[in-house]
Amino acid sequence: MTKVKRDMTKSVPAYQRIKNAILDNIHSGKWQAGEAISTEMTLAEEFGVSRMTVNRALKELSEERVLERRQGSGTFVAQQQFNHTFVEVRNIAQDLRSAKRDYQAQVVSKRTITVSMLDDEMRRKFDIEEVAVSSHSKSAASKKINNPETAVLYEVKIIHFADGLPIQFEERWVDANKIPEFIEQDFSEVNTSEYLIAKSPLERGSYTIRALAAPNEIAEALQIAPQSPTLVLCRQTFSAGQVLTFVKMWHAGERYQFSGEL
Template sequence: MLESPFRRATPESSLEHTIAQDSLPIFQRIKDYLVGEIAAGRWKEGEVVPSEQALVRQFGVSRMTVNRAVRELTAEHVLTRRQGSGTFVAPKKYQATLVEIKSIADEVRARGHAHRSALHLLEQAPASEPLARQFDLAAQAMLFHSVIVHFENEVPIQVEDRWVNPQCAPDYLLQDFASITPNEHLMAAAPLQGATYSIEALPAPRDIAEMLAVDARTCCLVLKRVTSSLERVASVVTMWHPGQLYQYTGSVG
C-alpha cells in the first residue's frame, strides 16, 4: 500500500506547534492573525478590520497589547488608520516606471483600475528666475501652469504641478484635462527629445497634503522631470506622491 503524502498531525506534532505558538509574544500572535486573515481574503484592500476593543475581547488581552500590534502593522503599511473612521487594510503600493515616460492614466488603467483627475489650477503666469533659467528664457517670460490631482480608484495618488513652454504647446490652456492628461497632450504637441529626472523624499506642504488627503508633513516621493522637444525645454513638472502608497521601478537592458 502506498503511503499517503499527507500525514495526520500526531499528538507530539500538535504539542510542538502549540508550544511554538505559546512562545510568541501575544502582540505578535495578534499581528499574525490579522495578516493571515488579510492573506486569506477575509478583509480586502480598503475594508475595515475589527476595532481594537473587539480584538481586546477576542484575545482577552490589554488594550495596550492590541494597540502595539495594530500600530506596528500600520508602520509596516499592512494597515492604515483614519481618524474617527477606524482601521483599514492598506492599499498596495502603486508603481510607476522611470524608464519610460507614460501617462499616469495609462499606468492606472493597466492595473485594471479607474483613473480620474481634478484640475486645481490652469493659468498663464510669469516665470520666476529659477524657472526662467530652467527653460533658458528671460525672467518674467510667460509660461503655462497647471496643477492637477490624479486619482486611482478614487484614492489621490499624485499631485502634478507642471510648467509648460508656450512655444512647444501653444494650445495647452485650451485642453480639457478631465479627458486628457498633460503628458498625453504634450507627447502629441511636442514630441519628446529628451528628459532628465531627480527623485527625493520630502515632507508634504499643507496645500499638497490637502490635495493628497494626508497629514501635513507626511513623507512624499517627489519626482522632478524636465523634458525637451524641438531643441527647447518643453516642460518642467514636479509630481508629489504619498510615500506609503507609491514606489518607482525600472530596469535597463
C-alpha cells in the same frame, strides 16, 4: 550540387541558443567575471554557425552588460554590476487604466504666467531672460522677452485618483510659445503627457527622484498630513533644443512606490 539547406525550423533562433549556453556557463560559475571567453571564430565552429551569428549573440550580451568586448583583445565576462538598479516610471493614467483600476483626474488650477510673474526657479528652468532697455544678454540660446506682460508659461495643477484615492499631485509648466493652445485643453479628460507628446516631438529629458516633506497645498491634495514624506519625480523634457515642459509629480509615501525587476 545540393541546395544550401539549413535547419531554420527551430523555434529557438541559433543566436539565442548561443546566448543561453553562455549565460549557463556564467551562472554555473564555470566562467568567472573578468575571464576571457572563446573567440567568435572558435564559438562559430563549436556551434556550427557562421561568425555573424555568434557576433549577434555576443553583441546582445554585451549590450545586456553580461559580457565586455574589447576590439583587438577579446570578449570577457563582465564584472557583474548588480549594484545598478534600473527603474522605469511609466505614465500614471495608462498604468492605472491597464491595471483595471478606476482612474480620475481633477484639475485644481490652470493659469498663464507672464514674465513679470515669473519666479527664479522657472526662469532658470526655461532659460528665460527679461531684456531691459540697453541690457545685453549673456546667453545666446536664452529666450529674450521685452514686454513684461508677455505670456511665457502655462501652469496646471492636477490631482490623479486611483479608486477614489489621490495618488499623484502633478504640477506642470509648459512653454507657452511652443504650444499656445495647451492651456485650453481639458486635463480631466486628456493626459498632459500624452497631449504634449502628440503635439511636439520630444528629444530628450532629465529627471530627479527625491523624498520631500509635503507642503500644505500638496498634503491637502493628497489627503495626508503636512510634512509627511512624499516621493517626488521631477522631469524636464526638451524639444528643439529648449525646455518644453517641466513637471513635478508628488506621491504619498505610504501609497506609492516605484518598483521593478533587475
